[in-house]
Amino acid sequence: xxxxxxxxxxxxxxxxxxxxxxxxxxxxxxxxxxxxxxxxxxxxxxxxxxxxxxxxxxxxxxxxxxxxxxxxxxxxxxxxxxxxxxxxxxxxxxxxxxxxxxxxxxxxxxxxxxxxxxxxxxxxxxxxxxxxxxxxxxxxxxxxxxxxxxxxxxxxxxxxxxxxxxxxxxxxxxxxxxxxxxxxxxxxxxxx
Amino acid sequence: xxxxxxxxxxxxxxxxxxxxxxxxxxxxxxxxxxxxxxxxxxxxxxxxxxxxxxxxxxxxxxxxxxxxxxxxxxxxxxxxxxxxxxxxxxxxxxxxxxx
Numbered sequence: 001x002x003x004x005x006x007x008x009x010x011x012x013x014x015x016x017x018x019x020x021x022x023x024x025x026x027x028x029x030x031x032x033x034x035x036x037x038x039x040x041x042x043x044x045x046x047x048x049x050x051x052x053x054x055x056x057x058x059x060x061x062x063x064x065x066x067x068x069x070x071x072x073x074x075x076x077x078x079x080x081x082x083x084x085x086x087x088x089x090x091x092x093x094x095x096x097x098x099x100x101x102x103x104x105x106x107x108x109x110x111x112x113x114x115x116x117x118x119x120x121x122x123x124x125x126x127x128x129x130x131x132x133x134x135x136x137x138x139x140x141x142x143x144x145x146x147x148x149x150x151x152x153x154x155x156x157x158x159x160x161x162x163x164x165x166x167x168x169x170x171x172x173x174x175x176x177x178x179x180x181x182x183x184x185x186x187x188x189x190x191x192x
Numbered sequence: 193x194x195x196x197x198x199x200x201x202x203x204x205x206x207x208x209x210x211x212x213x214x215x216x217x218x219x220x221x222x223x224x225x226x227x228x229x230x231x232x233x234x235x236x237x238x239x240x241x242x243x244x245x246x247x248x249x250x251x252x253x254x255x256x257x258x259x260x261x262x263x264x265x266x267x268x269x270x271x272x273x274x275x276x277x278x279x280x281x282x283x284x285x286x287x288x289x290x291x
Contacts, residue, residue, distance in 0.1 A: 006193045010201050017205050017228050021212030026220045033224050040231055047198065047242040049250045052234075059257055064227075064264050071268045072220060075275045093214035097207045104203035109196055113243075116196040121245040128241075128250055136251050144251075148258040155262035162269035165276070 006046055012039030030068045037061045049128035198239035205232035217282050219274070223267045230260045 016036025023029045037060045044053035086092070109116065126132055137145045205228060212225030234253045241249025274281060 002193055017208040020224050026218060029221050029224050044238055047238050049238050052238055052250050052253050055254060055257060064261055067268060090215060093211055097211035100210055101203055101207035105200055108199050115243050117194050120195060120242040123245055128247055132247050133250055136247055141251050144255055148255050151262055155265045159265045159269035163272040
């Protein structure tokens, strides 16, 4: 039973990943990534980490992907040019990806980690549930927890600074932000 | 299932993300491929956490998710700023920092 769930979720995750890089339209890429994220959440559940799986679904597939969908709808999916700056890039890139995969597999599986061939030890009841993760976050990893909250605040401020409409882009007449919508309607009216 | 299956799947997903970054040119899809790579790292972290039988790797995975959310927010802000300036959304054309 566990093997069936693993293989179904693994095929979903791999199919989603290939869908992300194969779709021409960025909107379909985002949808493929959502499939990938749900499959990964199932894999996390198999690894008895319920909190990470729930966070994956709620934070990633819920919040972050909505952000992506809005930006794709705003920017629009432009077609990519077929021009290649490096000749043979489309053949060299898969070669490099396959080389990286074999290298990573050899590095991990060739290591002397005996426990890789086991299921892992028997875990106590409540392993990986929100209470256990919360206790770890607030007792042992308090400093990284607070640092990540500061990082989130900085990222929010940075995104507002980056994406905010600047005054010089709106028109020649300097104006306050509150009247910018009116100016957009009648940009030529002087001092209306 | 043995832990090694999860690790092999994780490295396969990571290589897929690298492949996407190498062959795609839209900055948005490149951000999506970065997400693929971060998620592959997350899967490896959670699998190793299960292997050791210790919940600390899962805390790492949660913090990686926070980092990924920050990266997405800043990256999408950059894409919106590039779009507002009417620059082409193509990483081959966007090779100069000075516009």
